Amino acid sequence: MINHIFKLAETTPQRVIDNRRQKLRKSILRHEAEVGGKIFGPIPKGVNRQFFCLDPFTWIWYEEWDKLGKRKSQMTKYTVGTKSIVKSQDGQSDKMISAEEAKRLVDAVKTYQSRVELEVYRPILDVVQ
Amino acid sequence: MANLTDPAIDQALKVDSWKVIHDLRVRNSKAVDYVQRAVEAMGIFEEEIKPDSVNIKSKVPENLDSNNNEKSELSDIEEIKAKIVNAKKLSDQKEAGQTDPVSKKYYKVNADDIMDTIDPDDARAKIMSLYERVNV
Numbered sequence: 001m002i003n004h005i006f007k008l009a010e011t012t013p014q015r016v017i018d019n020r021r022q023k024l025r026k027s028i029l030r031h032e033a034e035v036g037g038k039i040f041g042p043i044p045k046g047v048n049r050q051f052f053c054l055d056p057f058t059w060i061w062y063e064e065w066d067k068l069g070k071r072k073s074q075m076t077k078y079t080v081g082t083k084s085i086v087k088s089q090d091g092q093s094d095k096m097i098s099a100e101e102a103k104r105l106v107d108a109v110k111t112y113q114s115r116v117e118l119e120v121y122r123p124i125l126d127v128v129q
Numbered sequence: 130m131a132n133l134t135d136p137a138i139d140q141a142l143k144v145d146s147w148k149v150i151h152d153l154r155v156r157n158s159k160a161v162d163y164v165q166r167a168v169e170a171m172g173i174f175e176e177e178i179k180p181d182s183v184n185i186k187s188k189v190p191e192n193l194d195s196n197n198n199e200k201s202e203l204s205d206i207e208e209i210k211a212k213i214v215n216a217k218k219l220s221d222q223k224e225a226g227q228t229d230p231v232s233k234k235y236y237k238v239n240a241d242d243i244m245d246t247i248d249p250d251d252a253r254a255k256i257m258s259l260y261e262r263v264n265v
Contacts, residue, residue: 024150025149028149028153055156056160059164080160080164082166084222099171110161112161
């Protein structure tokens with residue numbers, strides 16, 4: 001009976017809309033992350049690089065590669081404050097980024113925005129219009 | 130159970146998709162803006178912006194540039210002052226009986242030019258006084 005109720009809840013119109021929304025959002029974010037990973041130049045073979053905007057205050061750089069047959073990964077999180085930007089890697093404590101890194105981050109996020117507009121959103125808009 | 134092929138649901142899904150896309154684009158714009166603002170607040174770019182390299186003034190419309198308006202007012206005042214001084218000089222020359230070396234006529238103050246540019250009453254009175262003294 002409970003299963004039947006859950007099943008019923010999953011197929012209510014609002015639930016369908018919510019699921020569809022989540023699916024679309026994830027799909028776009030995955031695409032953005034792929035495009036973001038390419039803005040720093042060619043990606044070496046066997047490396048999975050992603051760079052994306054998680055929310056208005058958080059940027060993520062994720063990289064995965066093989067080392068001696070083992071899969072390694074590193075995640076760098078940039079948290080943007082009103083007067084500072086801090087980064088943490090693999091859950092380590094936050095530290096302020098250098099001026100040089102801040103300049104590169106500005107360039108990167110600007111490029112990211114223009115590239116995702118061009119490669120993610122424009123194709124969607126072109127199809128619909 | 131709800132009919133999942135209901136056109137109303139299809140429509141709702143379509144509208145909702147647009148909202149998802151719109152929200153993500155807005156989020157990206159905000160995120161880029163926040164990074165730029167944070168970096169500016171950190172003072173990183175200040176040393177790179179030099180007056181020689183960036184002509185900020187050229188990007189500001191004249192009517193929004195208060196310094197420019199102030200300069201304009203100052204130059205008007207300077208111009209009026211110069212005209213008063215010139216009128217006074219001509220008046221003195223007239224009184225001294227000097228004439229224009231070319232026309233051999235007495236110096237005359239172009240009262241219309243002066244009056245067009247002078248607004249303050251005291252300046253007007255002064256110019257008029259000089260004008261009356263110069264013109265025969």
